[in-house]
Amino acid sequence: MSATDVIPPIPPNIDAIAGPLLIGHLLNWCLFGALTVQVCMYYLSFPHDRPFSKYFVMTVYLWEAAQTFMLTDSAFDAFARGYGNLNHLDKIGTIWFTVPIMSGVVAFAGQSFYAYRIHILSQSKIIAALILLLATVQLAGSIACGTQSKKAKRHSQFLGRDAYITTGIWTGGSAVCDLIIAICMTFSLSRRSTGMRRTSVLLKRIILLTIETGTVTAVIAILTFILSILPGRPNYYLAPVGILGKLYANSIMAVFNGRIKTGDDTIHHSSTGDHASGSMVRPPRPGQNAYEMGVGVSVTKEQVSFPPTSGWVKGEDNVDGKFRGI
Template sequence: MATIDNTMGSALLGVIGAAGLYGVSCVQTWCYFNRYGSTDVWYIKALIGLVFVFDSIHQALISHTVYWYVITNYNHPEVLVNLVCILLEVLFNGLIGFVVQCFLTMRVWRLSSKNIPLTAVTASLVLANFGCSVAFTIQSLQLSTWDELHGLKGLSMTVNVIGAVADFAIAMILVFYLRRSRTGFKKSDTMISKLILFSVSTGLLTSICALASLVSILCWGNTLIYVAFYFSLGRLYSNSVLASLNGRKDIRAFVDDPDDLTFSLQTLSKARNMSSVRRPTISIKIDTTHEVEAERDSSEKSCTSKSQEERRMIR
């Protein structure tokens, strides 16, 4: 019974952390639609709306689980060994990660000047991660107790490993191309440094969380400590993309023309192709038009005066 209490305590700790991050994502979603709801293109707004819906369903599932264990079945310890709908949250965690990673893959596509092999590798990692999440959800729905869940340990580890690799790869690719886009000018380089910071935070935070969940499975496989990290993974995806989108006005403060910065990063991919031209060239043009015309006028006057003199001599 002590083992069950410790196991459920770890799961409840993850629920509390996920609930706190859900509150942050709600505030960030409100800020996004308040600041950019009337200016952003439809697919960016659809992305944020979809992430918020999946985030809310995920929170509803884990809240229902807590209520079922703590309130409905209070003082019934034998119920703690049974599984409820909490494992559906793996699917919605995977959906949140899939949507956000697809958005980041589009950034890779645009910033790399439509590099097909690189984008294909990134997309393959994203699809593999989502496929493993779906497979885990399907198999877990056939289970009835927490003890049976240990049979899916290998698949759970695979989900965390592929997710961490995909996030790290996307972050490093974006950092590489952003660094190549530096122009040597202070304002544009400061803007690029901000974008690099957002890219690193987006990839590394989720990678660290996935690795922490993996280590928990390896070291404490008989507990649900890894759930405390996995519950927070979807929240980190949603909050990372929201933070990067909501921070665009702050980034635009570093450029003279705010319209020069689009979040699709198309301008940066063009700047990368012109990065070899770092200093403006100075050309000197000597205009001799006035001198030529002056000489021409002088010659014409000389000819005219000579002609007049000849006519006078003839007369």
């Protein structure tokens, strides 16, 4: 009988060992449910978005679905097949790939998405290049972290000096990138006010959404690193690290769905070829002869565009002459 076949006794602090891992799996499933709802809302609300946007959304969703199903298998192995066996609970298994590497990839996709939008809004290649550089750094850190955890094979043997460095590069680079994105997006959007009430309200909504999503992802990334360097090397970091990927995926969908208008207004889309206007149009009420145009913000092409106050024609250049209505 090998040493790995010997079942160690259950320690008194079993809740601190198994609890974070279980909470991480439960939160991952919760956020996957939220992501599923957001994806359904997107396809129902914006059927005429560009094919690239639809493919991007579906790719992110399938990637996260694969992560959830693989993590579920890991949870089943730890809490069902290996019930009562701490060797199964301590085994990393496929988590080396499903958590750091898969989360790093979806974070890179989301941060690159924001880099493109910031480039369009600010017309600054330097800021976009900086964001892409930080996104690449955190992706490299996540791959290195996954490689180290695969070699360790067990959670108890993973944390150490090298793991602290790679985890810091991964989570620290991600947090810095998210904060820069939130600041740049807020500054760029705040400069695009047209003086119209509906535009201002929608801009404030998008700015608030950007700050919230960027702050949440940055805080969770920093929290993961802090919990990983606690004295005694507890497993507390397993709870937040399991949801990083889902947070980024939900942040991406929140940006796409930020165009949804609630209340009495109805979103209609007029298309030219593969393009959709993305503007908000209120249907004519009885006795009216013309449509009442709502001032919307289109991010179908990861750009923010504003229809002119009058005489707007689909596909025509919008009010600032720089961005074309999509």
